[in-house]
Amino acid sequence: MRSSTLPTPLGPFSLLTVGGGILAAGFTAEPNGLLAELPAPWRDREPVSADVPEPYASALAAYFGGEVEAIDALPVVQSGSGFRTAAWREMRRVRPGTTVSYQELAASAGKPGAARAAGAACAYNLVPLVVPCHRVRRSDGTLGGYYYGLAVKRWLLDHERGAGSR
DSSP: OEEEEEOOTTSOEEEEEETTEEEEEESOSOGGGGGGGSOTTGGGSOOEEOOOOTTHHHHHHHHHTTOTTTTTTOOBOOOOOHHHHHHHHHHTTSOTTOOEEHHHHHHHTTOTTOHHHHHHHHHTOSSTTTSOGGGEEOTTSOOOOOTTOHHHHHHHHHHHHHHHTO
16 A cells, blocks of 8 residues: 655645555645545555555646646545445546535435445545545535535536536
């Protein structure tokens, strides 16, 4: 497992990666802080500090440079229930700059009426940005929550919308 951090317009963004993809990521300068959220056996491993590996470095630089679809194909490694896995897959299908409600996410993941479970899938998403839980909002149109704060969620959505108009 490798730990890496790169600068972004929102501050440091850290990644924990393995050969199969990204295990965890977040807007923090401390990638080792992401370890506590990982499921066993990953959380007990000591990551090796490294430069951000490819293809992640190029894709993230491109995303923040305005090519917001550059992160769409990055591989991730997340473990969760069947519904959470389906919800994470569906989050990745939401186009940059657009949003869906928790209700819409639940329906597309196969469980109409499971809006709370969709919200939980967002809360347990260990790879925010790449698995874009920032694109999920409340049914009333308000943004809802975001682990890294609503200012970050707004910035990401505005960035994606602005890139779409270029």
